[in-house]
Amino acid sequence: MEILYEPWVLITLCAAFLQNIRSSLQKHLKGVMGTAGATFVRFGFGVPVAFLLLFLLLQVQGKPLPALSASFAAWVAVAALAQIIAQALLIAVFSYQNFVVGSAYSRTEPIQAALFGLVFLGEFATTGVLIAIAIAMAGVMLMSVAKTRVTPLSLVTGLLSPGAGMGLLSGAFFGLAAVCYRGASLSLEGPGYMIQAAVTLCVAITLQSVLLAAWIAWRNPGEFSAIASAWKPSALVGLVGALASFGWFAAMTLQQASVVKTLAQVEILFTMATSWFVFRERITATELMGVFLVTAGILALLWFG
Helix, strand or coil, rough: CHHHCCHHHHHHHHHHHHHHHHHHHHHHCCCCCCCHHHHHHHHHHEEEEEHHHHHHHHHCCCCCCCCCCCCHHHHHHHHHHHHHHHHHHHHHHHEEEEEEEHHHHHHCCCHHHHCCCCHHHCCCCCCCHHHHHHHHHHHHHHHHHHCCCCCCCHHHHHHHCCHHHHHHHHHHHHHHHHHHHHHHHHCCCCCCHHHHHHHHHHHHHHHHHHHHHHHHHHHCHHHHHHHHHHHHHHHHHHHHHHHHHHHHHHHHHCCCCHHHHHHHHHHHHHHHHHHHCCCCCCCCHHHHHHHHHHHHHHHHHHCCC
């Protein structure tokens, strides 16, 4: 399968691995600061990393900084805000009793990204790719509910519940953000996909940092003290998070967002592997079935993609 050697595939796999590490580090930070603070460090401490990366790329490739257009600004603004809203909705899901159902539905991001890609970018997904997405999503949702009493029937009947609604809405905003980031990067024609992705990252991560800092200053200014006291792990989160985001943007410059986000579900396999082999946690039959379906969906995606 020659597609395995295509840049977007390798970049996506690396980004998914880095995101798994970032998520693990953020869980640790959640114990020493609030949700807003743990979210802010991902962006705020990633700003210098993003600009350093852009500087190095410009120097190594010997290319000028691309001109930023109004179209680029609109794409980035929508993407950055959509990503923040999606994260907030996902956190809100956990306040509901049926948060597992909501979390499972938030994983429908690739399907919704395919719809947004069609609407905003005119990108069509082939039948084979749509089937691959559906298989992978079924596996992810199975793994999301594996350790609960949630059944396939309750996933369907739970669609009308607030938690499930928020989960779907979260997935929609994540999908919208992915498509808009692709639109932003593609609007920077000329310098190559790596510089396009780096410029998009710099603008987006700066905007998100400013917005989150303003929110914390308004709602809980004491959070800044907790962030400052945990600056070392926060800096590591920023480093890994910025590199992961750069990977996503670069991959989505080369390939449709829905396809990239489907392959990105390999992250949950990394998470499960850590759970099984490092923490020696028990493997359930439902989880094994989920792993099988996610793997089958990814292989189908690579075959049809």
